[in-house]
Amino acid sequence: MPRPGRNTYSDQKPPYSYISLTAMAIQGCPEKMLPLSEIYKFIMDRFPYYRENTQRWQNSLRHNLSFNDCFIKIPRRPDQPGKGSFWALHPSCGDMFENGSFLRRRKRFKLMLAADHLAPSKPSDAAHYLQQQAKLRLSALAASGTHLPPMSGYNIGVSQPSTFKHPFAIENIIAREYKMPGGLAFSTMQSMSAGYPLHNQLTTAWPHMYSSSVMDTIAPITMAGDYSPYGMPLKSLCHVGQTLPAIPVPIKPTPASLPGLSAMPTHIPAFLAHSPQSLSPTSPQTATSQSPAAPGETLTSPPAGLQSAVAVH
DNA sequence: AATTGTTTAATCCAAT
DNA sequence: ATTGGATTAAACAATT
DSSP states (O other): OOOOOTTGGGGSOOSOOHHHHHHHHHHHSTTSEEEHHHHHHHHHHHOGGGGSOHHHHHHHHHHHHHHOTTEEEEOOOTTSOSSSOEEEEOTTOOOTTTTSOSSSOSSOEEEOSSOSSSOOOOHHHHHHHHHHHHHHHHHHHHHHOSSSOOOSSSOOSOOSOSSOOOTTSHHHHHHHHSOOTTSOOSTTHHHHTTSOOOHHHHHHHSTTOOOHHHHTTSOOGGGTTOOOSSOOOTHHHHTSSSOOOOOOOOSOSSSOOOSSOOOOOTTOOSOOTTOOOOOOTTOHHHHHOOOOOOTTOOOOOOOGGGGGEEEOO
């Protein structure tokens, strides 16, 4: 191949499966749920490769959404007009990429069908649960944060309180791949920095990922010809911004989501306090019309049925 | 009509 | 070599 001009690497195919791309998109937004069109947008915004052949990959993506139990459909409420449902990650899907590859999961996340006598794990239960979650997130956002500068519309990296991080959370993905030699992890950064956007680190961490709002300010740095997403030199991550906290964080709170009951985020606090995110400018309706959680609706443990999801052999 | 969602099937390919 | 996850194509229903 002739020497590619600069930037040409960025339109090579990113080393992520549709599943991981979709998970990124979902995890990257404040509500942790997105309509199909927003998932498309997220991917196209950040990965130039996917600005072409849209028919092909979007069909594939849709197939993945329907086919994989790790994605659940959340119906729009009357106050959320628009086309199509929201898509979210099943709360029990666990760390599907714990093997460190975003191309290929260790196991497929499958819901048990008609688990003999256990409570059936209705996707709708999960959906309802996540609806509530989203509501709470939004009300928390509304309550806490109009005072911080807006970023790119996707609240990447800054989301949930320090204790639990969904395995798909961007910060976890990064942390898993770019562990400090000395044992430092990145995942604590945003929780430590109390709401400072991490998009710089993110774009750097994913060489193939654009963040249009960021590309102006951050040079493509070292990624040069190095296509290996996992061999990313840590320095290029470090130099962007704050100092690293020397506090390792449990990346996988429950290492074994083993047969039967997997780790449910039962302890997700009802407030995402310091999340500074303004809502996505690209989806006005989600930004404006979300009603705050109804008085009675406090966050409870997820439906028991949710726990009967399992990564199946 | 276009978008969104579901499903089946073939094929590719990485891990084992 | 086998297994099984990922990708792609395609047909079709449902929704807006």
